[in-house]
Amino acid sequence: MTRYCPAGDGAFEDWAERCPACRQPLQAEPPPAPSRMVAQPADEPVVFLATAPNEPVAQLWLQVLEDEGIRAMAKPAGPGYGAWGSVATFEHELFVLRSTHDRASAVIADLQADEEGTSG
Ligand SMILES: [Zn+2]
Structure with a gap:
């Protein structure tokens, strides 16, 4: 046995x-x-967090969220690959796990406030 x-x-x-x-x-x-x-929190629903104006910004936000210990993902919100221009110029939608959404949206709000407050 x-x-x-x-x-x-x-x-x-x-x-x-x-x-x-x-x-x-x-x-x-x-x-x-x-x-x-x-253990992966795979059962947890993923919710929409914010829209980044382009891919570099989306990557920046992902990096900052990761530094905060928040797992996030981004996907292009534009017409998709093969359309005009580069996918890097499209808006990107960011998604996070529902339990981290409040924290993540506070982080993004801080980032956006920083950007607006930086004039040179
Ligand atoms: Zn054991």
């Missing part, structure tokens, strides 16, 4: 009472996602 670490450290012989890695009592059933080392 084999017993399993509830934290996903693996399977052990049944003479082991506790996991040698994390000291938790072993259980008869394997944990639901044994191969996943890092």
